[in-house]
Amino acid sequence: MSERSLRGTQLGSRSLESEAGVEPAPRQLVEYRCEDGHRFSVPFSVEADIPAQWDSGTHGVGLRVDGGATEESDVKPVRTHWDMLLERRSFEELQVLLDERLAYRRGDLPAAN
Template sequence: MAGGNAIRGTRVGAGPMGESERGESAPRRRVSYWCANGHESRPSFAVDAEEPESWDCPRCGLPGGRDQQAPPNAPRNEPYKTHLAYVKERRSDADGEAILAEALAKLRAQREG
């Protein structure tokens, strides 16, 4: 006895699917973008759509611009900062000493009480 699958032998996406089923595609234009490594990307956009100023290169991931002679610079990667580095940006040494003295006084009061 068969498995009872009424549409046996078919799957999603099977069969011809042309413009008659999808509808007509919008008129398109290709725009060239160049990254700092010299790679060219040519995404297509609808004719009435506004194209972005930059486009990420699919080969290296750097941003690409429309001017081949002056592509955008690679973004600068900041090194990883520790929690202590962020605290030192917000607080001065005097602030740290005052907070430490306050915390120590609180601990001493708890131990005595």
Template sequence: MSERSLRGTQLGSRSLESDAGVEPAPRQVVEYVCEDGHTFSVPFSVEADVPQTWDSGKHGIGVLKGSKNPDEEPEKPARTHWDMLLERRSLEELQVLLDERLEVLRSSRPSA
């Protein structure tokens, strides 16, 4: 066996690469405040969208420091399939399509 072979290494034990020349991604530290006044910091990437709330793990949900309460933000109503269908077709067009499909179904049904 060669003297340069790697013997006795374990899965996940150590990397054989060095950290020389490696720079971590730029980060920003964001502060959150819980209802009880507890303040904690969370590091995020500079490119990340910072959420309005974050769970501290001990004191509950914290709100972004200096922001308004997230419950005050108006929510958009959920669009249903019917709403999206009405954006593309009028009621008259839908009635024509329904009549055509019913005719196809009726003609494929065996007569009794």
């Protein structure tokens, strides 16, 4: 197996490509401040949505210094089975169905298919 491997290469070796002519993506530094006054900066892409909070890793969660807009959650409220049922039938229709099924269970009505 060693005959087939390239000489001078190893796992985790450096890339043989040069970085000449490679331009990094545009970045912006966003400054955050923790409750204890600790300030730190985090680099983000200029196209990124900047979060209002960031964990410094040592001093806790920091808030944006520039007072950027707080994030609004786009999470839809959870729809329950009852909510979906009310979208298909009115409360009065459901009451009629319930009364019919209870009467059937009591033996007052024959089975309806």
